[in-house]
Amino acid sequence: NAGVTQTPKFQVLKTGQSMTLQCAQDMNHEYMSWYRQDPGMGLRLIHYSVGAGITDQGEVPNGYNVSRSTTEDFPLRLLSAAPSQTSVYFCASRTSGSYEQYFGPGTRLTVT
Amino acid sequence: GENVEQHPSTLSVQEGDSAVIKCTYSDSASNYFPWYKQELGKRPQLIIDIRSNVGEKKDQRIAVTLNKTAKHFSLHITETQPEDSAVYFCAASTTGGSYIPTFGRGTSLIVHP
Numbered sequence: 001n002a003g004v005t006q007t008p009k010f011q012v013l014k015t016g017q018s019m020t021l022q023c024a025q026d027m028n029h030e031y032m033s034w035y036r037q038d039p040g041m042g043l044r045l046i047h048y049s050v051g052a053g054i055t056d057q058g059e060v061p062n063g064y065n066v067s068r069s070t071t072e073d074f075p076l077r078l079l080s081a082a083p084s085q086t087s088v089y090f091c092a093s094r095t096s097g098s099y100e101q102y103f104g105p106g107t108r109l110t111v112t
Numbered sequence: 113g114e115n116v117e118q119h120p121s122t123l124s125v126q127e128g129d130s131a132v133i134k135c136t137y138s139d140s141a142s143n144y145f146p147w148y149k150q151e152l153g154k155r156p157q158l159i160i161d162i163r164s165n166v167g168e169k170k171d172q173r174i175a176v177t178l179n180k181t182a183k184h185f186s187l188h189i190t191e192t193q194p195e196d197s198a199v200y201f202c203a204a205s206t207t208g209g210s211y212i213p214t215f216g217r218g219t220s221l222i223v224h225p
Contacts, residue, residue: 031210
């Protein structure tokens with residue numbers, strides 16, 4: 001199993017550009033989440049999904065969209081990038097039978 | 113919603129010493145408390161967790177204690193080694209429903225050889 005994968009690993013955007021961060025898992029996990037990690041701020045939840053077709057907002061959802069058309073994939077879309085979205089983004093997943101979250105390797109995003 | 117406070121933000125110890133990281137939470141309904149370790153440039157990984165029906169859990173050199181009355185829980189690492197150097201995150205959540213953990217801000221542990 002590859003576990004949780006994320007692409008790209010690094011990305012630089014200009015203010016106003018849009019892009020999609022990809023997240024996929026091959027463990028058949030029902031639950032998937034997106035977090036952002038900023039220095040001194042811990043892991044803050046952006047959006048999450050409890051299954052295909054079901055998504056909900058987390059603590060910091062503004063400026064981001066998600067969709068969950070399949071169990072495996074959970075892309076995060078930045079609609080119009082802003083410097084405040086410079087961060088490291090982690091995708092995570094878990095199965096309904098466990099509370100352990102499996103994190104992807106992260107995407108480091110810089111918005112100039 | 114839940115609020116998790118974590119202290120200290122940085123902890124520096126000598127190899128072989130013990131390290132203690134403390135967290136408090138606000139929601140009395142929270143009943144699951146995991147700890148994640150994140151090495152530099154890597155992803156967070158679960159190292160130990162505790163549920164509200166126990167007061168302490170140990171796994172080799174690490175242990176977690178929970179005081180539900182005071183709403184705080186702590187991570188204890190004994191006989192620290194340089195490879196314990198990392199950022200540690202505590203979290204709190206309820207086990208019902210969608211289980212969305214709230215994370216603390218992290219503690220950077222530095223173990224000096």
